[in-house]
Amino acid sequence: MIARRQVLGAGAALAIAGAARGQGSSRFGLTGRAVQGGVMTGTAPRGAGSLTFDGTPVPVAADGRFLIAFDRDAGPIARLVAGSLSEIISVAPGDWQIERLPTLPRISQPSAEFTRRRAPELARIAAARGSDSDSGGWRQRFIWPAKGRISGRFGSQRVYAGEPGAYHSGVDVARPTGAPVVAPADGVVILAAAAPFTLEGLLLMIDHGMGLNSAFLHLSQIDVKEGQAARQGQLIGAVGATGRATGPHLHWGMKWRDARIDPALLAGAM
Template identity: 65%
Template sequence: MKALAAAMLVGMAGIACAAPQAVAPSVPAIRWTGTASQGGLILGTAPAGTRMLSVDGVPVTVAPDGRFVAGFDRDARPQATLSATLGDGRVVTETLAVAPRGWSISRLPTLPKIPVPDAEFARLRPPELARIVAARAVNAASDGWRQRFAWPVTGRISTLFGSQRIYANGEAGSYHSGVDVARATGTIVTAPADGVVILAADHPFTLEGNLLMIDHGMGLNSAFLHLSRIDVRVGERVRQGQPIGAVGRTGRATGPHLHWSLRWRDAKLDPMLAAGEMR
């Protein structure tokens, strides 16, 4: 009996002294939805405790609930790296495959590129560009970036995002930075998402004509060109679906249409990917 009791004590001591098994910490992940393609836009959620997020080294603002938005330029590279630095120092990365796209390229080998602008254009253009740059630098507080974007006007799409002309001697023109919707002058244009007006031209710009810009928050903004009129003012908050102006042909335009462009930071995005099928 004494031998049995001693054996039991030894066994119990062995159990008591056994080292606890180490539990591997869970690996947080960056979650996202949307279109990871050239001209595409994604919405994501950063891991809990993220104190810094970037895409290819470009800082990305993260909302208090961890949500974020990011976009890929028309000429984005085939891969992009999302990187989240956590509060404990760990770094979580995810490599995204950015799908390439085909663009509408028109080759005009007998047509020379548009000639150098005249002196009047050279005088007027710099202050216009300065106003556009200043507007894009505004960081308005808006949650429009969270919404599913809607078409500001419906109709025939006359020019696609990313389309480009190649002129004589292989000279490439600038690619089309938005999507054109052909409609009659005076057709109402509505806000594609909530936002804050950051530019409402008080006179037609040389190229854009009556130009309106709306910041949807988190570095995402829309521009509406060639308007016949603008119905909102700088600093005004607008709601998705609210009338903001009317289609026109002001500025450099061959006919009445709306040019809608969308940007995230410096990346030019395809509005068709953000708004989806036109209904």
């Protein structure tokens, strides 16, 4: 595999340095990493009015705290605005594993039957992500829902004969079937599949508030119900190999609104 860091070299270092300078002089008290796939929290200046991030309104808690995140493919610059105050954020590039397969064609297109079955599943996932709870889990330091060997990194991607495939949208933790899965932070269960989805298998989703949510794929069982509050560290299910999986593992994916983010950046070292 070829890591993107090797290609970016000194340019990545300059971008990271720029992001660090921007964070240090932040009018919004930003903390976290201004990097593709990363998450930051901040405090809106008192009396500054509504907050927008790249032109999109951002909710602000009663104490002024808020959360923003950067998609895996976010551009190098983002803008945070509150009334007459604004801040330009330099977004550092992510360190993605890129595997180039120049002689292999991309996987064939899905069948009509798969597409027919997939449509209602995607609609259900979208509806779940459209819900919004008042959970304060987004304020917490996240923990790993399962611990083991990292078998798949967020953002990794294969390029087939020059044509990029879909990138890996979460982090995979290899564990045997039945190994416990716990809530990485407080939240509300927004989807708990009663039957396996075509790709995700038994799928569980938790909303942590402020548009931040987690998805746990390929489970062998789910121990919580939709609408139930989950506390950090609470048992929520078990590792499995349901759906499209070559072996038992936990796939943990996270999104903030439409931005796909790297769970490992929130959970830190295992």
